[in-house]
Amino acid sequence: MSNQYPQQPQPGWGQQPYGQPPFPPQPPKKTGPGKIIGLGCLGIVGLIVVIGIIGALLGGGSDSKKSSGSNDVKAAASPSSSSKPADAGKSKSSEPKASPTKTKKAEKKTVVFKVWGTAPAGALGSLDITYGSDSDTRKGSFKNGKFEATLPLNKDAMYYNVMAQLQGSGDINCSVTVNGKTKKGHASGGYNICNAQLSSGLLGGWE
Known part of the structure; x- marks a missing residue:
């Protein structure tokens, strides 16, 4: 007795049975929205940290320069209080003051000539006076x-x-x-002459 249905060939090893559809391909795994959001947040935070560090370094350098510059300007603009009285004291002490000894020395640098007494006027006057040095002679x-x-x-x-x-x-x-140093002379009567002279010595004195 024969079968009414023809026999189907058996599929080989690893093949799908005839008449059944193949296994559908598995869809690719999707990354969850949480992972994407987490990675994005980490990147933004890291970028902010890096920008903050760079800003802090730049800001610190500019602040230090500004502070040092302002300090230098203030120091140059306002002199120290201690220097003012010192300068004032120097200016006061440097002013020359006339002392009695200096005035006396100034007086000693002049030569003084004197004649005194009684001398009735004659035909040529009361007295014939000459004074000065070996290179400068004058009439008095x-x-x-x-x-x-x-x-x-x-x-x-x-x-x-x-x-x-x-004169008589x-x-x-x-x-x-x-x-x-003073040298004196005397004369009396007639046409006598009163003479007083000081000469320069070898050691710079006057005799």
Whole structure:
């Protein structure tokens, strides 16, 4: 007795049976929205941290420069209080002050010539007076019983003297003073001459 249905060939090993559809391909795995959001948040946070570090470094450098610059400007603009009194003290102390010793030394650098006494006027006047140094001779006049004159001291001068000649009668005295050293003379009657002279010594003194 034969079967009414024809026999179907058997499928080989690993093949799908005839008449059945193949297994559908598995859909690709989708990454969940949570993972995507997490990775995105981590990237944004890292970027913000990096930007913050760079900003802090730049800001710190500029602040230090500004602060140092402002300090330098303030230091240059306002001098220290301690320097003011020091400068003031220096300016006061540096001012020259005239002392009695300095004025005396200034007076000693002049030569003083004097004639005094009685000298009645004659045909040529009361007295014939000449004074000065070996390189500078001058004429003087006798008034009211005296004569006085000064000249600056010349260190190169060999001598300083004063001469007064009577004109017939009288009694007179004369003197010359150089560097505190004084030499005197005297004359009386007739046409006598009063002479006083100081000469420069070898050691720089006056004799």
